[in-house]
Amino acid sequence: MDRTEEEFPGIGAPARRALNRAGYTRLEQLDGVSETDLLRLHGMGPTGTDILSDLLNARGMSLEP
Template identity: 90%
Template sequence: MARTEDRAEEEFPGIGAPAQRALAHAGYTRLEQLDGVSESDLLELQGMGPTGTDILSDLLNARGMSLEA
C-alpha cells in the first residue's frame, strides 16, 4: 500500500491522504485525468474538500490544464 500512497503523493503533492484515497477510489491516478473534471463532482467525493480542489486547481493550472467550474 505504501507504494500506491507514494505514487499518489508524487502525482498529487500537497493533497491530504483522505483526498488522495478519494481520488484513487474514483479512478483518478494521474493529474492529467482531472483536466476538465467538474469541481463540484470532485467535492462530492468522500474525503475531498475545498482545500483539496484548490490545490488540484493550482497543480492543473501550472501545467496548462484546469478543472471545470
C-alpha cells in the first residue's frame, strides 16, 4: 500500500492520482476545500467526494458544499 492509499483509504486510483496532481497528499489538506472544486479534477467523481467527506467528518473536518 502506498502513502496515498493510506491517506485516502477507499478512494480509487484515478481519484488518488487527481488529488496528487492537484497537490493534495494528506487528508488534512482537504479541510475546507470546495466539493465543486474537487469534482472539477479529472478522475474525481461524486463517489470519491462522498468518501472524502466521510473521512474528513470522522476527523472533525469537512469539505465546503
